[in-house]
Amino acid sequence: MILTVTLNTALDVTYGVPALAPHSSHRVDTVTERPGGKGLNVARVLAALGHDVTVTGFTGGATGTVVRELLAREAPSVTDALVPVAGSTRRTIAVVDAATGDTTQLNEPGPVITPAEWAGFLDAYGELLGTAEAVALCGSLPPGVPVGAYAVLIRQARTAGVPVLLDTSGEPLRRGIAARPDLVKPNADELAQLTGSREPLGAARDARRRGARTVVASLGAKGLLAAAADGIWQAAPPAAVRGNPTGAGDSAVAGLLSGLVEGLPWPERLARAVALSAATVLAPAAGEFDRAAYDDLLSRVAVTELATAA
């Protein structure tokens, strides 16, 4: 199976309102809820691609119970191996203006994880690695988890011989990358924050020098830039796509992981990731991907080799 880790799982709540006006009262017209946190989104896409996927991370409180109930509806393709904690899983509220589609996001910080809960997670994670073909470490850290948490999880995966992908930002990314993950997938902002450079190719090479075996940078409408040991590629959709970019990065991660466990060459992995990402932007519901668009786009992604060694 493929394992995704979401230490700060969430219940993603979307509110439809006519228009958000600060300091006034709004009647919410529509309410939707789904399990959230990057690793859960990645898992959903992997399952849709036919992979056997297990999710772990923390869950707690009434909101955690709702997340698990919603996840159970996605079984058997997604296996719930979330670890219970005393605190309450966070909510994220996306307030969408009906007229314009503009979104205002409110993200709760998440539960405070105790040292004992973190130690318990490391044990559970170690066991799950025993049957994992690959692992993705995704998203922000909840309060209480050490900032070097991803470095610890990466070393554990490397010791177990499981390829590990890291998708986070800020200091957790900086610390994690030093532990030599197989793949990191920063977006342009995250890469610039890490390296200080806004020039993607130079920054991706810098990130490799910091410890990442491969860097796949997501460049929005320009697609993906991959810097691997054996080459550098750019992969772009056939045309710019318009829609809701929520979850596009998570779909790219799912494409990369899926290609990794299938042993696809880099150009094919990148084409899959770009097509999934674009098909997610095109889907009406945030974070879903449009299957027909994906099938159509897959053969039309342009992959260019920029160099034969990074």
Place this chain on the structure above:
Amino acid sequence: MILTVTLNTALDVTYGVPALAPHSSHRVDTVTERPGGKGLNVARVLAALGHDVTVTGFTGGATGTVVRELLAREAPSVTDALVPVAGSTRRTIAVVDAATGDTTQLNEPGPVITPAEWAGFLDAYGELLGTAEAVALCGSLPPGVPVGAYAVLIRQARTAGVPVLLDTSGEPLRRGIAARPDLVKPNADELAQLTGSREPLGAARDARRRGARTVVASLGAKGLLAAAADGIWQAAPPAAVRGNPTGAGDSAVAGLLSGLVEGLPWPERLARAVALSAATVLAPAAGEFDRAAYDDLLSRVAVTELATAA
């Protein structure tokens, strides 16, 4: 016991953010949750005043479970007689700007109540009336409940000989008032919407002609205006109070109900209601009242008799 009815109970969630900026992403700094809906707020204040109080209305889903768990912490002073439904209790989100204290409110609509659930509620309500000294009908109606619901509940209370207070707005108020409640407590806007008049005394008299035995209008900083069969009174706090007005109207309702079951004359009821209301504005937490401020204000509320018959 005193019975309060909250057909559209809520989980009131408060988010502290530095400043709300539409169409951007916010990290929420503080999250607080408490049982909400006007009747639950009224019950909390009645319990603090030493009354035995029972709450009923609808509750359902994961959010309903949280509301009941939080209510249980207030037991034994508040008895939970909420009726379970299949839909999910609504959340209200108050986003408070840390710098200015300005609040942006997002209110979910509430669960859709089926005809069978409404019929079941009427049975439960009828039983509760058997031991009630007074009943307060509070707040908005969830989807599915007939717009004339309060008229039905008022007639049932009158048949059972239980004094009934109505605190709602719009069409449910208009329909309810025609069923001859003992007391309605509109604010200035609700009274103007009902009667078409912004002149409080004339509008209160109009509301009496529409069926309310007594009208107590809440006029913000100006206090309360009461139009009863045996007189008209104005009750005002000794000075304008500054603070968070959330829940001030619910505290006034609690003061009126409390004075009713204790058989206090109108001037004393109104003084209590005004002091509680002002002490709620002064309390740091939304919807709580400041006990010391209440004790201090109680003797200092000015009650003026404007006429000896309405």
